[in-house]
Amino acid sequence: MAPTTGKSLMSVMQIPEGRIDIRQLSIVLGEGPHAFEAVQGLDCQIEAGQFVCILGPSGCGKSTLLGALAGHLQPRSGHLKVDGAQVSGPSPQRGMVFQHHTLFPWRTVRDNIAFGLKMRGIGKAERHTAADEILALVGLEGFAERWPDQLSGGMQQRVEIARVLINRPRLLLMDEPFGALDALTRLNMQELLLDIWTRIRTTVVFVTHDIDEALFLADRLLVMSSRPGRIIEDLRLDFPRPRTTELVTSHEFSRLKRHCLELLRHEDGRQLPRLNPLGLPPENKLPRFAL
Amino acid sequence: MYGSYLRWIPRAASLLLCLLFWQLAASGHWNLGLVTFANVPTPLAVIQAALGLGDSGKLAQHLSSSLSRVFAGYLAALIIGIALGLAVGRSKWAEDVLLPPLEVLRPIPAVAWIPLAILMFPSSELSMVFITFTGALFPILLNTVHGVEGVDPRLIASAKSLGAGRRAILLEVILPGAAPSIITGLAIGMGTSWFCLVTAEMISGQYGIGYYTWESYTIQNYADIVVGMLLIGVLGMGSSLLIKCLGGLFTPWHRPRGKA
Numbered sequence: 070m071a072p073t074t075g076k077s078l079m080s081v082m083q084i085p086e087g088r089i090d091i092r093q094l095s096i097v098l099g100e101g102p103h104a105f106e107a108v109q110g111l112d113c114q115i116e117a118g119q120f121v122c123i124l125g126p127s128g129c130g131k132s133t134l135l136g137a138l139a140g141h142l143q144p145r146s147g148h149l150k151v152d153g154a155q156v157s158g159p160s161p162q163r164g165m166v167f168q169h170h171t172l173f174p175w176r177t178v179r180d181n182i183a184f185g186l187k188m189r190g191i192g193k194a195e196r197h198t199a200a201d202e203i204l205a206l207v208g209l210e211g212f213a214e215r216w217p218d219q220l221s222g223g224m225q226q227r228v229e230i231a232r233v234l235i236n237r238p239r240l241l242l243m244d245e246p247f248g249a250l251d252a253l254t255r256l257n258m259q260e261l262l263l264d265i266w267t268r269i270r271t272t273v274v275f276v277t278h279d280i281d282e283a284l285f286l287a288d289r290l291l292v293m294s295s296r297p298g299r300i301i302e303d304l305r306l307d308f309p310r311p312r313t314t315e316l317v318t319s320h321e322f323s324r325l326k327r328h329c330l331e332l333l334r335h336e337d338g339r340q341l342p343r344l345n346p347l348g349l350p351p352e353n354k355l356p357r358f359a360l
Numbered sequence: 361m362y363g364s365y366l367r368w369i370p371r372a373a374s375l376l377l378c379l380l381f382w383q384l385a386a387s388g389h390w391n392l393g394l395v396t397f398a399n400v401p402t403p404l405a406v407i408q409a410a411l412g413l414g415d416s417g418k419l420a421q422h423l424s425s426s427l428s429r430v431f432a433g434y435l436a437a438l439i440i441g442i443a444l445g446l447a448v449g450r451s452k453w454a455e456d457v458l459l460p461p462l463e464v465l466r467p468i469p470a471v472a473w474i475p476l477a478i479l480m481f482p483s484s485e486l487s488m489v490f491i492t493f494t495g496a497l498f499p500i501l502l503n504t505v506h507g508v509e510g511v512d513p514r515l516i517a518s519a520k521s522l523g524a525g526r527r528a529i530l531l532e533v534i535l536p537g538a539a540p541s542i543i544t545g546l547a548i549g550m551g552t553s554w555f556c557l558v559t560a561e562m563i564s565g566q567y568g569i570g571y572y573t574w575e576s577y578t579i580q581n582y583a584d585i586v587v588g589m590l591l592i593g594v595l596g597m598g599s600s601l602l603i604k605c606l607g608g609l610f611t612p613w614h615r616p617r618g619k620a
Contacts, residue, residue, distance in 0.1 A: 174613050175611070185522040232522065
């Protein structure tokens with residue numbers, strides 16, 4: 070009995086999860102006369118376990134694409150599949166990390182991390198053990214009892230990443246997660262993320278407009294054009310892993326960086342409003358009925 | 361450093377100064393042109409009246425009838441206000457259906473409700489509870505709506521991405537997210553509920569602080585009026601403070617920013 074179980078377990082282990090299939094994807098944002106296509110006829114395949122960075126100018130629709138992958142935005146046409154299954158609505162299988170943390174201020178760090186397990190109905194003792202384990206993995210032992218407000222920006226993002234990874238998602242979707250951090254913290258977070266990714270392997274789709282960050286992190290770099298977003302470059306990055314900060318001063322790195330800069334410069338300097346994975350940035354609503 | 365203990369000194373001094381001004385103005389029968397203190401009872405007269413009320417043995421009955429009316433009306437307002445507020449804040453449909461009639465009812469003062477309240481409810485006790493209820497309902501309702509709408513949509517999106525269903529989103533995200541605002545509404549509602557008490561107890565036959573105040577007015581017992589007024593003020597302040605303290609216990613993560 071034992072060998073067969075072992076074998077079937079092996080075969081399960083060998084099928085990597087998190088393959089993304091995007092065909093002719095169009096996403097429309099806004100309503101009525103203000104509606105526009107944020108993403109248009111996008112085709113892309115991402116292999117399971119890959120670390121993919123999407124680079125593009127502000128407002129090009131890269132966050133919109135991420136929002137659709139997470140299930141927060143509905144595509145108008147085309148299809149979007151993860152491991153062959155159509156994406157419909159948010160799921161713990163597709164974890165999302167925003168630029169600014171979305172930790173619940175009313176839950177301690179530990180309870181925030183354990184939230185996904187609670188939603189699955191796992192008992193308190195078990196989910197606290199799991200939360201403490203993953204908290205150690207992101208280097209925050211001893212912070213379990215704190216409120217999110219008591220942590221620094223970098224720590225909050227670590228907790229956010231831990232809270233998503235505790236669900237062992239197929240996809241880790243990140244929308245400029247280190248964009249609001251200072252330069253030094255950002256470098257530390259990039260190395261930490263790569264370190265975690267070697268231990269908890271998932272497909273990562275990482276949106277950024279920082280060329281250095283994209284080149285440093287990714288196996289594959291997709292460059293998107295200005296609105297409506299299309300993919301205008303698809304680069305494989307074969308820098309050996311584990312990567313260290315010395316990489317960013319290498320010759321090949323500089324060459325690729327110049328190439329990306331030129332690609333982005335070709336996109337004329339139209340300044341578009343920033344989009345986010347939930348659609349359009351909140352606008353000032355008209356005063357409601359007598360409130 | 362301006363320590364928290366030291367702050368009690370100006371607070372107490374401020375209250376004492378007000379009392380001193382009152383004593384001087386009333387005993388000297390000041391006439392300030394626009395207002396006159398000629399017929400205002402002095403603090404000492406008020407204290408005597410208060411002692412008189414204490415000796416008469418009716419104080420406990422006045423207090424217990426008022427407290428039970430305020431408590432019943434307030435409790436109903438709490439349940440209905442929060443429930444309606446959650447519905448209006450979460451659903452456009454509920455907003456369109458519920459908000460217009462509520463907005464028409466909101467500006468109606470408690471006094472205007474008296475005749476209808478007497479006609480609509482079987483006992484005067486229930487009419488009085490209803491009037492304190494109308495006072496507390498709207499602050500609680502509007503603050504709940506405000507709190508629910510103020511919940512960051514990214515938090516809701518994150519909760520969905522972590523596997524939360526509709527029920528979990530309501531209990532784990534919307535309610536705690538709106539809690540600080542709901543507690544503010546509850547504290548304000550407690551105040552307005554006392555505010556409406558005098559109005560409500562105009563209907564009353566014998567007991568209640570509001571009734572006592574109103575009766576003192578009709579028999580021109582001015583010192584007693586002030587005793588009633590102060591009792592309502594102190595009770596209202598005390599119960600609002602109680603709500604705030606309880607609210608603080610329920611929202612340990614929420615620390616209002618201090619003055620810079």
